[in-house]
Amino acid sequence: MKKIVVLGSLNMDMFMTTERLPMIGETICSDQLHYMVGGKGSNQAVAASRMGIYTSLLGCIGNDAFGEKIQKHLSKESLDISSLNIEKDISTGIATVFKTKNNNAIVVNPGANNYCDLQTVEQNIQIIKQADVLLTQLEIPIETVEYALQKAKEFGVTTILNPAPYKEIPTGLLQYIDYLTPNDTEFESMMNGELESSGDLETDMLEWSMRNNVKLIVTRGSQGSSFVENGQMTTVPCSSVDVVDTTGAGDTFNGIFAYAIAEKKELRDAVRMAVIGATLSVTAFGAQRGMPSLKELEKYL
Structure with missing residues (x-):
């Protein structure tokens, strides 16, 4: 049986829908x-588990009302949350999402x-x-991410890092x-942190990939996703x-991508x-609500 482990963050998201984002110093009303x-950890784990693959979620929540609500919600998914840490006298992470018709802005308190x-x-x-695949992100301390990736590689586990929200990646982590x-x-x-950008995505992706022994996949919103393989950039x-x-589209991509890699799919496939799954996810409100099941994804395929 194939297994995915997702190590990452769990938050209670508070969505405030508005006609537009406020200006600095301005107060507006939410609808x-x-x-x-x-x-990101919770979202990506849900996306992977809906593909029917055994998925474990590792992370920390507080012993508060939001923590209880998160556990209750995730227990309805086909997802192993038995190893979540419950921190005493610590609040669960909170993300405040300001949602307009075509965009969003997010402020996170890690807790x-x-x-x-x-x-x-x-x-x-x-x-x-x-595990067959370890998937992690950067909403938890980067020292934890580095240690987990290092241990996973020692065990021969395939590793995926979604560097979001972006932090400078330590030398040696790659x-x-x-x-x-x-x-x-x-x-x-x-x-900008490693090389001089040419401003051309293909040139930059090829240049970066030549210098690093890592398979690079760049998600590009409505333009799909591009990856480098055998010295060439391909866009899906x-x-x-x-x-x-659009909230959670990137997390949907990563969860489904981890599933496909665990199942030994070719990189293009x-x-x-993952692109199709992410596309389907934006047709419903909320990060997890629109995430497709494997059956829905296969029907679209």
Whole structure:
């Protein structure tokens, strides 16, 4: 049985829908307020588990009402959350999402996610050792991410890092990564930190890939996703759909991509599946609500 481990953040997302984002110093009224379970770790784990693959979620929540609500919500998914750490006297992470018709802006308070430390990895080392794929992101301390990736590589586990939200990647971390999945903005930040950007995506992706032994996949929103293989850049376009909410599209991509890699799909096929899944996800409100099942994805394929 194939297994995925997702190490990452869990948040309670508070969505405020507005006609537009406020200017600095301005107060505006929100049309609606919604509470939804989110966090990149939680979102990506749900996306992967809906593909029917055994998925374990590792991370930290607080022993508060939001933490209880997150556990109750995730227990309805086909997802192993038995190894989540519940931190005493610490609040669960919160993300406030300001949602307009075609965009969003997000402010995150990490809360318990900051307590996802090296000990969290050690406590779950056997779970990671038995995985086919470890997927992680940067909403938890980067020292934890690096340690988990290093351990996974020692065990021969395939590793995926979604460098979001973007932080400078420490020197040496790339040696523990098999697949790197930034979006176009994050990739631009990567280039500015390592190389002089030419301003041309293909040139920059090829240049970066020549210098690093990591398979690079850049998600590009409505333009699909591009990846480098055998010295060439390939772009997988996405279909046109009625966009309701783009929140969680990148997380859907990563969860489904991890599933496809665990199932030994060719890179192009894995990216195509992930692009279609992400496209379907934006047709519903909320990060997890629109994430497709494997049956829905196969029907679209």
